[in-house]
Amino acid sequence: MEKKRNLSLLICLLLALTVRAEVAEGVIYFKDGHQLEVGGDDRLELPMKDDDVKVFKSYYSRKREEQRYEPTGIDSVVCWHPASKQARFRLCMVQTVGWCWLYIGTPFIHVLVYASKGYALTGMGGISATQVDLYGSMFGRLVHSKCDFYLEAPGKPLRNLGNAYKKADRQFVDSVCDYVKDDPVTVARLRTLIGRNRSHFLMELADYQPL
Numbered sequence: 001m002e003k004k005r006n007l008s009l010l011i012c013l014l015l016a017l018t019v020r021a022e023v024a025e026g027v028i029y030f031k032d033g034h035q036l037e038v039g040g041d042d043r044l045e046l047p048m049k050d051d052d053v054k055v056f057k058s059y060y061s062r063k064r065e066e067q068r069y070e071p072t073g074i075d076s077v078v079c080w081h082p083a084s085k086q087a088r089f090r091l092c093m094v095q096t097v098g099w100c101w102l103y104i105g106t107p108f109i110h111v112l113v114y115a116s117k118g119y120a121l122t123g124m125g126g127i128s129a130t131q132v133d134l135y136g137s138m139f140g141r142l143v144h145s146k147c148d149f150y151l152e153a154p155g156k157p158l159r160n161l162g163n164a165y166k167k168a169d170r171q172f173v174d175s176v177c178d179y180v181k182d183d184p185v186t187v188a189r190l191r192t193l194i195g196r197n198r199s200h201f202l203m204e205l206a207d208y209q210p211l
Contacts, residue, residue: 022046022120022128026079028053028069036069039082046079047091047099048118053077071099079121087125094158097150101127103199104206109180110152111202113164117145149198151179151205161198168194168201176202182210 023043028036036055038044043059052068071093080088090102097114104111115129122128129145147164159179161172168176173194177187186208193201 022118023056023059024079024121025082025085026077028055028077029075030069030073031075032073044077044079046119046121047071047077047093048115049098050093051099076102081121081123081125083123084121084125087121089119089121089127091119094150094152097158100150101129103149104202106206106208108153108210109205109208110150111205112150112152114148114150115145116147149202151176153179153210164198166198168196168198170194172198173201176205180205180208180210183208184211 023045025039025042026037026044028038028044030036038055041058041060043056045054045056047053050071052070053074055067055069057065057067074093076093077091078088079091080086090105091099092102092110092112094100094112094114097112099119100112100114101119102110103113113129117129120128129147149161149164151159151161156179159175161175166172173190177190180186180190186204190201190204193204
């Protein structure tokens with residue numbers, strides 16, 4: 001079970017920047033039950049959109065070899081920065097959306113973040129979804145990756161909650177409360193949090209338990 005993430009992790013998500021595809025250590029969990037550990041001299045590239053997962057053998061060597069794994073056979077990818085192995089993040093392929101970061105995961109609900117420009121990890125234990133668009137601006141203008149929150153629960157359709165950067169306005173709160181209306185205690189608590197940052201607001205769903 002994924003536990004609550006500290007709010008600072010999402011601050012890193014919104015503010016940190018990267019200018020290249022990020023590589024990391026990690027474990028690829030396949031749907032058939034086996035797994036592939038990637039570490040030592042090997043690295044995996046954090047996937048984005050609906051791309052294959054790339055693994056590089058002997059990444060820092062001239063003999064580097066690339067292996068690709070299609071997302072259709074992958075359950076999830078758990079990754080971490082080599083300098084902060086304790087901070088681990090799970091990426092899941094969500095149909096019709098793409099590779100998402102599992103922000104909160106319990107047996108009852110998943111809160112997911114989709115970043116259109118992909119993900120990167122920081123040595124301080126954070127995750128980033130912001131890039132410098134070197135091609136769109138000769139001056140290296142900062143361009144925020146489009147980030148949306150999604151809700152996913154057993155027996156319920158996936159719900160797009162929209163922009164992750166905004167605050168939890170009434171429409172956003174109503175949408176979340178409608179999705180978890182089978183837990184009146186959680187709904188009552190959420191109703192008191194209008195105006196909070198959406199990342200902070202959605203942390204409350206870690207305690208969601210449908211009746």
